[in-house]
Amino acid sequence: MTNYLEQISEPVSQWYQGSGVHAFMEWWSGELKELVPANYRNDLFPDSVAVYVTDVKSDEKEAGVWGEKKQTIKPLNFDDSVEGKEWWHQLNHYLGTAEVETEVTCLLEESEVLIRSVAMPVAVYNEIESVLTFELDKYIPFQPGDVEFAFSKGDVVEGSEKFPVMLAVIKKQQLNQLVSDFEAKGLQLSGIDVNVGTKEAPVALGVNFLPKDIRKKKDWTKIKWNIGLSLVVLALLWFVMYSSLDNKRVKIVSLEEQVSVLKKDARRAKILETELNNSIQAANFLGNLKKNTPNRMLIIQELTQKIPVSTYLTRIMINQERVEVVGQSDNANSLVPILNQSDMWYEPQIVGNVTVDPRTNKEKFTIKSEFKSSGLEEVGNES
Numbered sequence: 001m002t003n004y005l006e007q008i009s010e011p012v013s014q015w016y017q018g019s020g021v022h023a024f025m026e027w028w029s030g031e032l033k034e035l036v037p038a039n040y041r042n043d044l045f046p047d048s049v050a051v052y053v054t055d056v057k058s059d060e061k062e063a064g065v066w067g068e069k070k071q072t073i074k075p076l077n078f079d080d081s082v083e084g085k086e087w088w089h090q091l092n093h094y095l096g097t098a099e100v101e102t103e104v105t106c107l108l109e110e111s112e113v114l115i116r117s118v119a120m121p122v123a124v125y126n127e128i129e130s131v132l133t134f135e136l137d138k139y140i141p142f143q144p145g146d147v148e149f150a151f152s153k154g155d156v157v158e159g160s161e162k163f164p165v166m167l168a169v170i171k172k173q174q175l176n177q178l179v180s181d182f183e184a185k186g187l188q189l190s191g192i193d194v195n196v197g198t199k200e201a202p203v204a205l206g207v208n209f210l211p212k213d214i215r216k217k218k219d220w221t222k223i224k225w226n227i228g229l230s231l232v233v234l235a236l237l238w239f240v241m242y243s244s245l246d247n248k249r250v251k252i253v254s255l256e257e258q259v260s261v262l263k264k265d266a267r268r269a270k271i272l273e274t275e276l277n278n279s280i281q282a283a284n285f286l287g288n289l290k291k292n293t294p295n296r297m298l299i300i301q302e303l304t305q306k307i308p309v310s311t312y313l314t315r316i317m318i319n320q321e322r323v324e325v326v327g328q329s330d331n332a333n334s335l336v337p338i339l340n341q342s343d344m345w346y347e348p349q350i351v352g353n354v355t356v357d358p359r360t361n362k363e364k365f366t367i368k369s370e371f372k373s374s375g376l377e378e379v380g381n382e383s
Contacts, residue, residue, distance in 0.1 A: 048100055048101040048102065048103070049067055049068070049069050049098065049100055049101075049102045049103075050067070050068040050069075050102075050103050050105065051065065051066070051067055051068075051076060051091070051094075051095075051102055051103065051104045051105070052064075052065075052066040052067075052068065052073065052105050052106075052107050052193075052195075052202055052204065053065055053066075053087075053091070053104065053105070053106045053107065054066065054106075054107045054195055054199065054202050055109075055199065056106055056178070056181070061086050061087070062087060063087045063088075064199065064202070065087055065090070065091055066202055073201070073202060073203075076091075076094065078090040078091075078093065078094055079093065079094075079097075081093070088185035088186065088187055091104070091187060092185075092186055092187065095187075103190035103191070104187060104188070104189055104190055105189065105190055105191040105192065105193050105204065105208075106178065106182065106189055106191075106192045106193070107193050107194065107195035107202055107204060108170070108178075108192065108193070108194050108195065108209075109194075109195060110194060110195065110196060112170065112174065113168050113169060113170045113194050113209075114140060114142075114168070114169040114170075115166065115167070115168050115169075115194065115205070116139050116140070116166075116167045116168075116169075117164055117165070117166055117167070118139055118164070118165045118166075118167050119162040119163070119164060119165070120162060120163060120164075120165045121161060121162055122156055122160065122161055122162060122163055125153070125156065125163065128151060128153065128165060129151070132149060132151060132165075132167065136149060136169075139167055140167075140169050142169065142171075146171060146172060147169045147170060147171055147172060148169070148170055148171075148172055148175050148209050148211070149167060149168065149169045149170075149209075150167075150168050150207035150208050150209045151165050151166060151167050151168065151207060152165070152166045152205065152206040152207050153165055154166065166205065166206070166207070168194055168205060168207045168209070170192075170209050175192070175209055178192065179192075179210070179214065189210055189214075189215070190210070190215055191208040191209075191210050191215065192208060192209040192210045193205055193206070193207055193208060193209075194207060296318055298344075299316075299318055299323060299344065300316065302342055302344055303316070303325065303339075306338050306339055306341065306342055307327075307329075307335065307338070307339075308329070308330075308334075308335075308338070310329060310330045311327060311328070311329035311330070311335065312327055312328060312329075313325050313326065313327035314326050314327050314328070315327070321370060321371060322345075322368055322369060322370050322371060323345060323368070323369055323371065324351075324366065324367070324368045324369075325366075325367050326364075326365070326366050327364075327365065328357055328360055328362035328363065328364050328365070329362060329363055329365060330362060330363070331363065332350065332354045332363040332364075332365035333350070333354070335348075335365065335367060336348050336349070336350065336367070339367065339369065343372065344371060344372060345369035345370060345371050345372055346369065346370060346372050347369065347370065348367050348368070348369040349367065349368055349369070350365055350366065350367055351366040351367065351368050352366055
């Protein structure tokens, strides 16, 4: 799994280091760090440290050990507990107690390697290693099988067909001896570079002679843990979102059921309200009919009390609005003022002509009168 990740990450890393994206991210990261208070900045964003070892000789116990941090190289300071011991003991102690990522690189003297500046076509920018492998004998006076080479790419000028490549070559025997010396001292190198500066101010050329199979492997543990934790977080986030949506669906279904029940109750209430209104209207109709219909017994009683004994009625017609009486009297015209005294009707009038019945010698009459509303109400109350 690790080898597979390295096969993918190495070409991507090479492209990224020389791309404008890397430059932008370096600038942006620096700007973001500046926003953090200085007393928390080092704790939250610890800078990695590059350790350079110079002046390494197999038979000597002294060597220069330098630390590069924030692009500043200065001698590395060790604890008092390892003072007086060999440099590799001091360095091993430092690496064991370092709290940040630390890489160890051995810097060779320029006199120990051969450096050539080579112009390469832009078309082979991403295939420099394979091209140099086949054409190495064109640039060096040694047999390609006796040396190891490393290179660093220069900048590509826009419009140019070629770009510079810094080629460095070292003998395999010398390189193997150097690697064995470091392994014997318990130090695992991340790279072997060339010091193009001075002994007092070393500067790395930017190449790496160390074979890829023995370089310090990138620790993927944190990345694996981060990926695993990210997947767990995504799973938990999905679970929370799914649970939230599921709870909302259940709540919606419950509310819909409640709304359905309430709608049914509302329909029942509407039906009951309609039936109640109909019943009220029916009851009011009967009450209004009773209220607006004159009481015939009281009307007949009123007529009996008002009409003289010498007068008798042959027909009485009563409807909602008026009463009409037909009969015979000694003096029909005298009945009008008598009936007008009643509170149940007003302005009685004789309809048609008054004639005399030859058998009874009485006047035949027909009288009509409109009911009074107040009189009807009193009649209704009395009934």
